[in-house]
Amino acid sequence: MPRQSDPHAKIKLLTAAEEEFVEHGLDRAKVEDISARAGLSKGAFYLHFASKEDAFKQLVETTLARLAHFVDAIPREEANEVFEDMARSMEFWLAKDLEIFEFIWQNRGLMRLLLEGGSSLRYRHLMDEFAERTRHVIVQSIALGAGRGFYRDDLDSDLASAFIAGAYDRYARQLVQLAKKPDLEGALRKMQTMVVRGVGSDALLAHVRPRAAAVSGDSPVIVPAQPVGPTRALAGGDR
Template sequence: MSRPADPKARNALIGAARAEFARRGVKGARIGDITAACGLSKGAFYLHFPSKEALFGSLVEAFLGELERVGQERMACLERFRAEHGHPGPEDVSARTERYRDFLRLQAEQDRHMLELMWSSREVLTALIVGSQGTSFESVMWDVVDREVDRISQEFRHLWGCAMDTPDVEPRLFGSFVVGTYLLLARQMGRLTQKPDLATWASSLQRLMYEGTAPREPLSAAAFVAGPVSVSARTPPPPSTRRRHARAANPHRPPRKRP
């Protein structure tokens, strides 16, 4: 009769494996090190998982499932907000209207959920970002990145107006900027030993994203043609100022006699 699987042993193996995957990557992780870290045998490992790749695959699948849930929750909240209040536009941002402040709080709260997921999955994210090369998991993170860039680009178009022919910031560039920021935060989380203030992170990031990309008055064409004023084109200082500058540069020079 086969020995029943112990859920406590499974959880211990998962915890040890997460740390090992983050430290050594999927290829470099060793089952012996995973089992030694939690005081179990290799037999106990194979009782729960057929291979280290299968264990990592289950971690990635769980993370992607949670990522999908958080994304769907965000979209549902945004749809409810738009139905009840309409979508804030540039004038709301510039005037910091109540609708914009409510929208910002909603987005910050949803971002906090995302950051909480990233924190709880930081070892898996670290392994996906820097430790999955040469494995079947190599493209997982970049598929997620592409989807998030598309989502944020669409959200950006909604905010600043879908009919803009020449927005100040190209939507996909903005999406890449935002996703790149979160990717770096995920990498940073993998190095932290204490949990940061994720609510403050979320609020700061949202204000930076929306207020930092608000449309501005375009510069006139003349400003680009004229360019910076050259030294020779500047108005020369009066003679008295020139004399003071000359004396300061050469204090041993005798003063000029006036006629």
């Protein structure tokens, strides 16, 4: 049994590959550069991966799988009776959001690549699949909340989902660009407040920042600079 293979080789290659993909996108990342960055040769790369795309797929699939794991857990937990209580329900969702966005932060390089689409059009389906799967979980999860009068009854479900998804989606896109980790919990709490104001029933709304806002705790920032208006739609429309 002569010569042992470097047990870290594959990990080093995956790390290097992620960095190169994030920097240049799938198409323009070069296998030579990936192996060089890992301190190995081109040949070594092909000992561990069938092709450049194979490495990419492994990266993306494992990341999305781990992300999906958080989502898949929801239906089970939701059978719980906490959902009879709106306040506790909101806390549950907040905790879920926090878990998910924490993961996004930790994997911000790859997530940025996926969200910004540097993975060439042929890989959109991976993201789409994940999205569809998530949507399905959400639909069944939330049916409960709907029955419990959590939401306004005059909503257009397509638009409301665009509305909610858009807000969190955009925050995710913003997050992966940051250099320093922000106060995730505070941000998600505020986001939840705005979303609930937008689509929640009056009953649910009562559980959100009960009355006046500026009491003490988590600094409701008053910012005259860059106020907000009903446009900015579009593209990277904001920072």
